[in-house]
Amino acid sequence: MGLSSAANxxxxxWCVMGGQAGPPGECMYETREQCLASASGRWTSYCDINxxxxxxxxxxxxxxxxxxxxxxxxxx
Numbered sequence: 001m002g003l004s005s006a007a008n009x010x011x012x013x014w015c016v017m018g019g020q021a022g023p024p025g026e027c028m029y030e031t032r033e034q035c036l037a038s039a040s041g042r043w044t045s046y047c048d049i050n051x052x053x054x055x056x057x058x059x060x061x062x063x064x065x066x067x068x069x070x071x072x073x074x075x076x
Contacts (some may be wrong), residue, residue, distance in 0.1 A: 019045035
């Protein structure tokens with residue numbers, strides 16, 4: 001029926017944009033070459049970097065004693 005939920009959860013680096021791809025595009029390509037091959041022959045379609053990958057911010061790394069965003073106990 002489509003991509004598996006695991007594939008949907010992955011942020012692939014390349015997307016086919018424009019045409020009938022819809023926002024944010026078809027973001028399922030590992031390489032630019034794969035993307036270009038898929039976009040080839042599609043009217044007004046092009047390849048670009050996945051916006052989620054481009055603008056992804058790194059989440060702060062929790063400390064070992066802070067799994068739920070709580071403060072660590074003072075060291076004694």
